[in-house]
Amino acid sequence: MLSRLIRRSMLAALPLTAFVSGTSVHAEDAPPALMAQDLTGPTVIAPSKPKASALQFEPRRIAWPFDLPWGVAFLPDGRILVTERQGALRVIENGTLLTQPIAGIPEVISGGHAGLLDVLISRDFESSHRIYLSYTHGAPGEISMRVMSAVLGESELTNQTVIFDSRPAQPGYDQIGGRLAYGPDGLLYLTLGDRTDKDRAQNLLDHSGTIVRFREDGSIPDDNPFVGREDALPEIFTYGHRNPQGLVTSRGDGKLWSVEHGPYGGDELNLIEAGANYGWPLVTYGIDYDGTVISDKTTAPGITGPVYKWVPSVAPSSLASYGGDVMPENWKGDFLLGTLSGERFIRLTMTDGSVTGEEQTLHHAIGRIRNVIAAPDGYVYLLTDGHSASLYRLEPLTEEMAGADAQ
Numbered sequence: 388m389l390s391r392l393i394r395r396s397m398l399a400a401l402p403l404t405a406f407v408s409g410t411s412v413h414a415e416d417a418p419p420a421l422m423a424q425d426l427t428g429p430t431v432i433a434p435s436k437p438k439a440s441a442l443q444f445e446p447r448r449i450a451w452p453f454d455l456p457w458g459v460a461f462l463p464d465g466r467i468l469v470t471e472r473q474g475a476l477r478v479i480e481n482g483t484l485l486t487q488p489i490a491g492i493p494e495v496i497s498g499g500h501a502g503l504l505d506v507l508i509s510r511d512f513e514s515s516h517r518i519y520l521s522y523t524h525g526a527p528g529e530i531s532m533r534v535m536s537a538v539l540g541e542s543e544l545t546n547q548t549v550i551f552d553s554r555p556a557q558p559g560y561d562q563i564g565g566r567l568a569y570g571p572d573g574l575l576y577l578t579l580g581d582r583t584d585k586d587r588a589q590n591l592l593d594h595s596g597t598i599v600r601f602r603e604d605g606s607i608p609d610d611n612p613f614v615g616r617e618d619a620l621p622e623i624f625t626y627g628h629r630n631p632q633g634l635v636t637s638r639g640d641g642k643l644w645s646v647e648h649g650p651y652g653g654d655e656l657n658l659i660e661a662g663a664n665y666g667w668p669l670v671t672y673g674i675d676y677d678g679t680v681i682s683d684k685t686t687a688p689g690i691t692g693p694v695y696k697w698v699p700s701v702a703p704s705s706l707a708s709y710g711g712d713v714m715p716e717n718w719k720g721d722f723l724l725g726t727l728s729g730e731r732f733i734r735l736t737m738t739d740g741s742v743t744g745e746e747q748t749l750h751h752a753i754g755r756i757r758n759v760i761a762a763p764d765g766y767v768y769l770l771t772d773g774h775s776a777s778l779y780r781l782e783p784l785t786e787e788m789a790g791a792d793a794q
């Protein structure tokens with residue numbers, strides 16, 4: 388950990404041209420000073436500036452401290468589950484973070500970006516009490532991404548069943564994806580990153596760099612796009628991804644969307660459609676961290692381009708779709724993103740499948756944002772990153788408060 392901190396502080400002081408070949412930095416980890424630099428990539432768009440005047444809420448810290456938290460799930464009884472990467476499933480009950488984690492979670496291998504990642508409650512949770520966990524499993528050199536189905540009791544999991552296990556198991560703790568979500572079809576989707584080995588994202592016999600689709604019992608739908616092909620794994624739904632960490636069914640258009648970390652520049656918002664190739668590393672809007680060009684192309688035949696991109700990178704960690712009644716009416720159907728190195732909260736206004744507005748707020752206000760959740764209670768929650776992290780709830784500023792400020 389110490390060496391990592393030193394590496395970060397050194398990098399922050401170095402210009403891009405001073406990077407030595409082979410230095411391993413990822414969008415997730417790159418310090419804000421680095422990411423804020425301008426780029427000479429294939430295409431550069433001006434990042435929208437955070438607008439303080441647009442702030443219609445303030446973050447209120449409701450639970451802490453968490454150690455490397457990642458996933459959040461809201462239970463119908465009001466409890467909140469939070470995963471910690473080193474292997475704990477924490478519980479917030481009546482506003483208190485319980486010291487005792489849930490027992491019976493799977494053994495995980497953690498380090499880098501890896502460990503216990505997402506938690507998702509079943510659509511029939513009220514009757515089944517079933518949850519799903521994504522996590523890295525195995526030994527150094529042989530790490531796979533798994534999804535476990537289990538039944539949540541008062542303080543422990545039972546009926547644990549592994550319903551997905553990525554292959555091939557391989558080395559690498561970074562760029563592993565890990566986001567679980569229900570698609571519009573009621574099936575489970577999981578994102579998998581390229582494990583810093585970019586060519587894997589174009590290899591259909593490798594789950595790395597893909598989004599996979601399976602049923603709640605782990606079986607594979609007959610209409611998955613590559614079922615029946617000998618040169619492809621049947622769970623794969625889309626491929627050519629670098630490190631997707633956000634995945635959500637839109638409350639606006641009802642379609643499945645994802646955000647992924649690009650390299651140095653080129654984070655993407657993608658509309659996820661069966662069988663599509665999102666291009667990594669054949670085409671990209673970014674360049675490599677050592678300054679080398681990964682591809683001189685941003686489009687190619689057969690490649691599905693992003694609906695929206697960020698150059699320079701913001702490092703999007705998560706994607707939510709707002710549909711509640713607590714925040715302003717015009718938020719309905721919008722996408723909400725947390726960002727890591729960008730340390731900001733982003734709201735994207737969507738119109739007919741296109742981004743028609745981007746609002747960036749909370750810049751450096753609460754640190755790196757690991758997750759953003761549009762919760763069943765209508766509030767938006769933000770989970771920060773790191774070894775002393777917190778869960779925040781966005782409190783809308785009332786008209787009375789706004790009026791008081793103006794006087």
Ligand SMILES: [Ca+2]
Pocket residue numbers: 627655665666667670671692693
């Ligand atoms: Ca792409």
